[in-house]
Amino acid sequence: MNEYVSKWNKQNFSSMYAQLSNGAKKSVSKKAFVDRYKNIYDQVGATNLKVTVGKQSEKDSGNKKTQHIPYKVTMDTKAGEVSFNGKATLVKEKSNDHEDWKINWNPSFIFSQLKKGQTIQVLEADAVRGNILDRNGNALAITESVPEIGVVPGQLGKDKDKVLDHTAKKLDMTRDEIDKQLSASWVTDDSIVPIKKVKPDQMDLVKKLTSQKGISKRDVDSRFYPYGEAAAHVTGYIRPVTAEDLKKPENKNYSSTDSIGVAGLENVYENQLRGQTGWTILVRETKTIIAKKDVENGKDVKTTIDVNLQKKIYKQLKGDSGASVALNPKTGEALALVSSPSYDPNGFVFGWNDKTWKKLNDDPNRPFSAKFNKIYAPGSTIKPITAAIGLENGSITVDGKKKISGKEWQKDKSWGNYSVTRVSSRLSEVDLNNALITSDNIYFAQTALDTGAKQFTQGLKQFGFAEKVPFEFPTQESSISNNGKIDSDILLADSGYGQGQIEMSPLHLAVSYTPLLNNGNLVKPKLMKDDETTPSFWHRQVMSQSEADAITKGLKGVIESPNGSAHDPVVKGITVAGKTGTAELKKSKEDKKGTENGWFVGFDYKNQNLLISMMIQDVKDRHGSHYVAGKAKPLFKK
Template identity: 50%
Template sequence: MKKSCILAAIVLLIIVLGACSKGPTPEERFQEYVSLWNEQKFNEMYDFLSADAKNKMTEKEFTERYKKIYQSIEVSNLKVTYDKPEEEADRGDEKKASLPYALKMETLAGPVEFKQDAVFVQEEADKEENWFLAWNPSMIFPQLKEGDAVRVSEIKPLRGSIFDKYGNGIAIQAKVPEIQVVPGQLGDNPEKVKAEAAKLLNLSVEDIDSKLSANWVKPNVSVPIMKVDPANKELLKKVTSLPGFQKADVDSRYYPQGESSAHLSGYVGSISAEQLEDLKDKGYTSTSQIGKAGLEYVYEERLRGKSGYRIFIDSSNETIAETPAKNGEDITVTIDSDLQKQLYNQLKGDSGTAVALHPKTGETLAMVSSPSYNPNQFVFGMSSAAYSALAENPQKPLSAKFNKTFSPGSTFKAITAAVGLKTGAIEPEAVKKINGPTWQKGPEWGKYTITRVSETYSSVNLERALVSSDNIYFAQAALDIGPEAFKKGLEEFGFSEEIDYPFPIATSSISTSDLAAEEILLADSGYGQGEVQMSPMHLAAAYTVFLNEGSMLKPYLEKKDQPAPEIWKEAIVSPENTSIILSDLIKVVEDPTGTAHEPKLPNIMLAGKTGTAELKTTKEEIGKENGWFVGMNMENPELLITMMVEDVKDRGGSHYVVPKVKQVFSSYLK
């Protein structure tokens, strides 16, 4: 009995050892391979390849091929599945096994999935039999064959356009003329021809030569030089009359409003290395165009759209995966391009800015800055000399002014009046006795005095102070209000608060010093000097208080189906006090003694306030002056304009600005 048991155990051991000597099955080997594949451990996967596969490709080549392909198509969520059967398959050829598997992955061109068989062959390795994968390129993609390469092409989306409230283009996609040159057709004196063309195009000969020196250029091939504004027909005619120069219409970003809306529209340009590094995870590539300034920058994410991609085999052009481009969003803003142009024409030749709002809805009707530039030059091509001239101009034509802050001068007095009436520091009919052109509180002010614009009146109430723009009255009013109440009142008007607005607007500020400790500074602040800083946009918004029963409207920029006002600051002035100040602001324009009376507009009633801001650090200094005027029409109010012109000291101060604003009202209200 014992012998038979021992014999049975020996037989069982021989069977087990015999089974172990067969090594792993192809199913087991493939399961290991699939596990490594899902983890993208390509170098370890190589160990599973058959001798024939290894003869065709080294481990480095195998690993790099997978890595390069997977990286170029941005593989994610890779999932290769092989379900090992419960029972070993019945193979006719004992040294070959065909095992089905499925692959799924996400790529930049969308999902990819396929099913096929992996073939394992039995080979001897290290004096033992084992199963190895008869790998071929189709395991990467079924369409891929020996010698093929996987390519990716980007399908560019159309950038969205920006339109004004009436559908006029501010930034659009359009066909524009491009000047091209055929090198072999420049004639007997090519240098002379290039010099003439360079002069016409505001380029240097070197700029043209750099285009012609590209390694792909051939004598009879057209070489793009620069795009030209379609409106400049005379230039096109002159350039294309030169030997070798011709015109072709090409797709381009185009800014139909040109200089008048440059700081509003901004422009697009090639993405920089720094921007690409910051935005590489958002679908940008080295060839991307990106908003560099203005609304192109502000609305970049919505305008740019989303690129589509196609993954394909280079030799056969067979598509592996493709996702279409999603074009950018068109955006319609509340800007009135005609009004924008009118304001720009009034500012042209000066350094200044203007903002126009609809005073009953808060719509932004115009935002203008001067001097300006032609945004098309940044897209079409600009010489280095032309760019340097813009960049080095002390008036900073490349920088918008409507979103910066400035000393508001006497336009600020209406705000001081509102704060004074609310706190009770100002009584409208109360008369201040002010004698002489200058005033100081007492000897503690030393030599510092405050100067009046006009010394005609010695008895001054609120109405007279606004109509004649009396600095002394409002300096005394600020002192009567007191530093804390003054600061609180201005904060109710939005000072020290960021404006919720798509276009970045600098925050208006009261003072960097302690008003409680600086009595002279508090007095100066009362009439818009001192350290008070306001943006033209904020100043315009502040004046909406006087047409909306004491509530300040929030300016907005995107067109709504129906113009609808939003309140930024509710009931910061009582209706009674609003009426008092508005009545006085009408007299500033309508009263013959008012600072904004001339020129008189027939049949148009305006309310408004002038301002001249002195820019100097000491009383003795002879500084520059900025002239301001804020105006709004009273019959069916639909336009409120804030305009500021720099350096008006010897040109009449604010009186230089008033006629410009009135001319726009006259044209617009017709």
Template identity: 45%
Template sequence: MSRGLKVWLLFLVVLGAGLTAAGCSKEPTPQERFAEYISLWNEGKFDKMYGYLSNDAKKNISQEEFTSRYEKIYDDLQITDLKIDFKKPKEDKQADQEQAKYTYTAKMSSIAGPITFTQDATLKKQEKDDKANWYVDWNPGFIFPGMQEGDKISLSTVPAKRGEILDRNGSGLAVNGQVYEVGVSAPDAGATLAAPVMEQLSALLKMPRESIEKALSAGWVKPGMFVPLKKVPMDDQERIAQLVALESVKTRKVDARIYPYRESAAHLIGYVGPITADELEKLKDKGYTSKDVIGKRGLEQVLDEQLKGGSGVKIVIKKKVGGEKVIAEKPVADGKDVKLTIDANLQSVIFDEMSGGSRASGGTVATAGEVGTAAALNPTTGETLALVSSPSFDPNQAMLGYSADERKSVQEDARQPLLTRFKMTYAPGSVLKPVTAAVALGNGAIRPEEAVEIQGPKWQKDSSWGGYFVTRVHEGSPINLEKAFVYSDNIYFAQAALKTGKEAFAAGLKQFGFEEKPGYAYPLETSKIGDLSRDIALADSGYGQGQVEMSIVHLLSAYTPFVNGSGDMMKPILLAEEESGQLLKKAVVSAENAGLIAGYLRKVVSDPGGTAHVAEMADMTLAGKTGTAEIKQKQGETGTENGWFVAWNADGSPNLLVAMMVEGVQDRGGSKVPVTMVKDIFMKLK
């Protein structure tokens, strides 16, 4: 290789190395640096954004302060959908200068509504670690325009008026009212309440002495200040009089939710309470704040978003030197009232009948009355007129707060007063027999006039059943469909289910709404058929035992084809805004068979041998069906019994269909317990 060629190659190597070095040391442009900063901002990576700040900016704020300020503001204001937009200019000659200026647009959603602003940002070229780069000359105005050091972000709210829950006639079931807030004037520093006062105050408020002392020793408390302790209903006048007679004890009226019908509608309406941290975490994206009250049970919970409305919210910059600047504002939107199809008077009549007229007192649960559930429906419109669960509790006390002893008493009560029984499913027992008959008649498995020979009190299909038998209370033979209803013959209906067959029987029950989500305003459990693979299970299901279960609302709906005589099954509704008279299922039974079964159900009451003859009245015509569902693990055991009765006024145009289930009726007359109570309800409504 010639010397000239070697020199030329060496020149190319040196030139290439120089170009590579020049490429590696190329300074980023200011717009590239700002784009990186914007990208981190959109991702909420505030700790990394700090590294892009100029020296002057860092003198005024530490990385910890910078990060926590952004995070707290964005969290408190519930900032979402953040979008910082920076459009790079097509021709940018600022890289050759010491400063560069760019415009960005910020868009975001907040608790007070959308926030949008356009702002200028300045970048400075600075030397750090012997390298030149571009840094953002940050100031508080980057958070919101016009914000300066020392300014504060203020969030103020105007609570929305919660919508009320009304019955069909406009009577308030959940209304906005007032209660007394009981408190004391804080004693001088180092002093305490007199021992006798403390003792009486603790007893009257059902509040531990330690809790009172803790409230009085809070950091914000100063001598003479009113220290709130507990809220007391307005109608508790005797207790209020005793409280205000104590030295230093004072009261004031404050807004609160009131439940005028107390225990009678507690499970249906529920109550409200302060939102918890867990609830807020789940709901903060829906506009809830830490100051909100929220539905805890019942329709207060189910319809909370509709009832709650939207609080008025304003985000303001409080200037250090005075004045303020509004960043975003959302006007208050009061919650919507909800009108139900419920008749509050009927609701009270039914509850009083089941509870024996007893009421909870002082936050405890009344000990008298029956355990069970009842409901009422207009059979032609599907409107729910009552939904009752017994025993119950006072929602006013639950809303104001139980003492530890009261809460323990309610939670440990063996009768489970907090259990909402009308939403649950139960074995229906013999009240299912009209449905079984409708399915069997529709499939040609039975004929009304056909007399079936049934001997003795028990029966089994064949020896393959081993020691298992279907039993009946009233013996007689032959038995046709009319007698089977009047005497509630389990064996007849067990045979009817077997003659229908597993597939056809299951299909028939599904036609009546089994295994179908209720689609009801109050969340109900889905009625189920269970396993019909064995003949014993099919036979038992024919008379409402086996694994078949249904809710009391579904039971009422299943009776509407017989009551209205059309054979159409009405859709039950609870909200007045829903269209009445909707069909849930059309022609689930022929009009002829519906009328036939309705006639038999009238005889269940009118026939002297009928299981519901106790409900026969001279001046009112009732029709219905009794049922007793035995709850036990296996045959041969003695189980508990749930007594059922479904009845309607059969004279003229029926407008009231009532169902009731009472637990623990064994050794008390079985279904006669609910029969007597339902009869009394109709008598009281005459």
């Protein structure tokens, strides 16, 4: 019996069969025995099988021909843990020239309720997936009833080809795709063959299609993304579970008919949104329940996103490659997370046509990948951070002036042919306010050098560099340099004005401006809406209030002063302070042309309820960062 149980625990069913009695073997063939165990265990999702042998009664152990030995079976199944006790009957039988004990097996060894001739049935109750909502309860992703177009072959009549060709065209399918579904072995003339789900905002299409003979519709539950491209990178999408998914240990509770979130919040909050599928394992013939787990519908996820602002920003970015983040700078709430180009996540639910799929996959700007959480060189938008670090370390003061002559400057001759260049040489004495307004590269390069590599690096870390961003949406860490160190004066100088190796995500860059509105505290960003009105801080006192006021004054001038780098284009009626930035991207030192990414970060200094960072790629021949400022500034209008 111990030998048999050892094989059972290893699910070595072929070897188990060899120990069965002659009577048991007459009732079940080896193939049927092995297949039944395998199929049933697979069907119920059996894991952690443990069979143990109990203590045999002393009275029974004396029998010379028949003995009874208790055993216990426990296993985890889709419907929860199953545990039962049984008693094996062993008989002594002659085998060649000796006698052996054999097992009088019967189906109750598999499950105690199972008898000869009976089968196991597993019933699945799908959980309704939770919705993803914006801050006002608008559904960004919802499970709802949608129309599904079907074909009844026997009702197509003499115009069959015409109807099917027209249906394929209107559903953005090929005729071959429809014919393949109609040729399935189960299809009869009276079958309703499902062809394709249709988005709920296409009811006119449904009406036209179902006016044809042989074309019907039924309502089925489906995932739907009402805002399509505008919110795609926030919501992500779901798709059917694949064989590869099922191989992963964390997906042990999924079945081949399930869907799974693979991007965006659908992925981040998969466990909460998905809920728990209900399972019932029973004996088909008697309906005796072996195990049952009730269905638990998924829970809604309410975000801080304002979908109206999300749409407005996406409209501004559409046609460009870039990203934008909007925050409430006082609370850290993410109001919009936008990436362009984008894709319609409904395609993963309702299907893609080949042309659209190829276009998306071939696009070098990677529409399936979010950009607001990836890192890029921030250009001059780093300068307020450099200013804060310089003020905190005493390497500059609010009113102190640097004497700078000409457009080019280098620390000393050890720099060789390398120098820092500024746009304007109009001022020979530059204070912090004018340095911010005119975006003076030399001023901020000197500030970084005077601060020193160690203190400058430490200052960046106070702003969250080289640290995981505490945000629900996975975001790439901002980096100080390629190797994490600033190990030369040239790199230090370049880092001070945003042309070193520093890289930041649009999200982190937006967050890094929040100390200007929070008494010098770096707010912790958040994406999940709650009732908490007091902000949480990521790092405290990265600057003082007086330093924040001085930097804000300069950033007001960036937009309001005619000399400001973001003055043009003028947008009347807004109270915005901000900073532009241009990051030059060259493949090598010999690359004379390269490309440019344009940046703008701005916040409403009066109402203090909106802060926006925006990055647009390849703006070199489109007025650089002025192009970005022209996209972002109108968003602050009431």
